[in-house]
Amino acid sequence: MKKRTFIKIIFYSIASLFLPFKLSSIEKKIINPNLSEEQKRIMFGEGTERAGTSPLNFEKRKGSYHCANCNAKLFDSVSKFDSGTGWPSFNEAIPGAFKTKVDYSFGMKRIEYHCAKCGAHHGHVFDDGPGPNGKRYCNNGLCLIFVPE
Numbered sequence: 001m002k003k004r005t006f007i008k009i010i011f012y013s014i015a016s017l018f019l020p021f022k023l024s025s026i027e028k029k030i031i032n033p034n035l036s037e038e039q040k041r042i043m044f045g046e047g048t049e050r051a052g053t054s055p056l057n058f059e060k061r062k063g064s065y066h067c068a069n070c071n072a073k074l075f076d077s078v079s080k081f082d083s084g085t086g087w088p089s090f091n092e093a094i095p096g097a098f099k100t101k102v103d104y105s106f107g108m109k110r111i112e113y114h115c116a117k118c119g120a121h122h123g124h125v126f127d128d129g130p131g132p133n134g135k136r137y138c139n140n141g142l143c144l145i146f147v148p149e
């Protein structure tokens with residue numbers, strides 16, 4: 001056996017050991033066939049929409065916010081507040097709506113959250129929120145559907 005082939009085999013065997021763990025940590029599934037390319041990029045490629053682009057920044061009606069992919073209820077309008085960041089922001093999520101994961105991209109340590117039902121990426125949660133629990137969920141507007149009461 002050539003040395004290079006041997007190295008390749010070793011490399012792939014080691015890589016395959018870690019792959020199942022990485023994939024099983026948060027399972028992702030596209031449920032809504034009408035998601036746009038931009039929505040897919042954010043929800044399944046851990047992307048971020050441009051700040052200030054979501055019409056939901058200005059949404060002030062009573063209602064609830066659902067996952068654009070699987071329709072799970074994620075936030076109630078009472079938890080929404082104007083953070084001035086350009087992204088729809090909430091100080092509290094529906095209990096059990098999200099799963100979190102540590103994200104080290106861009107040289108920062110941030111807590112990223114995903115829909116617990118479909119695994120879609122929604123945004124990051126920070127500890128500088130105005131509510132009693134001090135949370136600020138910074139959510140991509142494209143991942144949300146607002147359902148007025």
Ligand SMILES: [Zn+2]
Pocket residue numbers: 067068069070071072115116117118119120
């Ligand atoms: Zn979902």
